[in-house]
Amino acid sequence: MTVPAQKPARKLSMKQRYTALTHDLDWTPTYVKEEEVFPFTTFEGIKVHDWSKWDDPFRLTVEAYNKYQAEKDRRLYAVLDGFAQSQGQLGLTEARYMNAMKIFLQGIPVHEYNAHRNFSYLARYANGPGARFAALCQSLDELRHAQTEIHTLSHYNKYFDGMHDWHKWTDRVWYLSVPKSFFEDAQTAGPFEWLIAIGFSFEYLLTNLLFVPFMSGAAFNGDLPTMTFGFSAQSDESRHMTLGLEAIKFMLEQDEDNLPIVQDWLDKWFWRGYRLISLVAGMMDYMLPKRVMSWKEAFELYFEEQMLNGLFKDLEYYGIRPPRHVDWAIGEKEILSHQVYWILYQYSHAAAFTTTIPNAEDQEWLEKAYPETWPIYKQVVWDKAQRVMDAGGRYFNPGLPQLCTVCQIPMGFTEPGDPLTQCQRQTVYEGERYDFCSDGCQWIFEREPTKYRQSWLPVHQIFQGNCGGPTLPDVAAWYGLQPGDGAEYLGSPDHQAWLEWHGQTTKEA
């Protein structure tokens, strides 16, 4: 018997598959009201008329998502294995490079996990299937990022200090309250504000500044695992950027009453995010022994060129203007990293990373990258720090710094156009005085004083007796710091070990 040749069934196109396997799986509840199923999407005042308009340009389905994420993980773990097996830590540019990674590991994975939780919540509580499915993918991505970051850096924990108690430090140590307060601020907002905070402002506007030059910097400093997890995570970020852009455009297209609410959130979250990644500015310009580009150049490339001249021209169509206080950020690009690293330098005796004075080679690079501003900071800050070192000491600030109530960074930023006058703003609210590093942080406080008056400010907490005791050793013990985790890099256990490894390598060769 012959079977007549049958034309195989035509495969669905990518668009049809996406529609069939996401939107078409949705149903309208009949025996409960919509607001009972989705109770959290109205209180913020965002008006939505048609949730089916929310689309995912990546057209992902569960099958496609799993297939490509599995491949990403396979590639990453092959690199991690090879690096560990070949003792890759010996091939880093220098042990001090690890300080940038320590701050990253201490400050980020827990919040990747928090982002996973919040996107899970959106994957359940967003009204439309397009938004729910995109949020589900991002939720799984964020969990993957937390895991891959921890796996990647766990190899280094065998060889370097400052990596053993990152989880505890995230909740306790002063500089790590900066990312913690940022993410918890977003998590305690409503779902639409979360999408503008994390999906749009952080992922689309600013995350390039965190990941791209930094991971390219890892590639340049022999840090293969970080480069690989960074780029692997970043490939997911492209999807997250798309979700963020989809979110803001969806809100703006659904109802014009949404515009002022969205603009207000954008103004807030741009400045919150920008202050958070100022830590990256210090890391990029001062902590990488070999640098790909300066903070200033990255800011011009990834923020001014792409966002201000590209994205915001697009959003103009909807009536969106560039974020409030953006000119302040542009004005700081020449000085930001100098100020941040000086803060880190003078308080690193109470931190889980080490710092050191930029060496001759670093100074030459800084001079070239910042011909206008580096000489000022060299003279007023680093030459003095060097004199202290030359006399056998090391400058640490013996006092506790005042923190900005909103960004929680110690007050070390300056007045616009005046790199040597500290900027300080104050607001009195219900008889209590609150201090801020900038107009941006003050504006954010005054919008929601009842939220920010609850800030857990590490220095206030020490003075209130909630951090192990009144002295530095008490607080360091409560933080869980061990000798070698912080203070000066030169002569530290990491530095000594590095010299020993390479001394041995040379002898054996």
Place this chain on the structure above:
Amino acid sequence: MSVAAESRPVGVDIQENEENRALVEAIEADNDDLTIRHMPGMIRLTKNGQLVINQASVEARLGRPWETHEFQLAIITYFGEFVEWDDDQIIIAWKH
């Protein structure tokens, strides 16, 4: 002041490795006036107006079938918007 979408740059950063060589070559072939910048581990492609990735061009250089979904394995970041992502083509451009 509004600058028309056709004259504003869009771009994509791609991991620079052997796996992605054919993809980068296909993008170069299909997009005139592409600006290319190499950085450690990555390559940055920018262009005014729109940037196109054609499945057929990638497959011709790769010598095997290539789904446009695979672009996810290569991309680090982008700017612009995915105005089209289908079986045969991906287009990045600004909408307004």
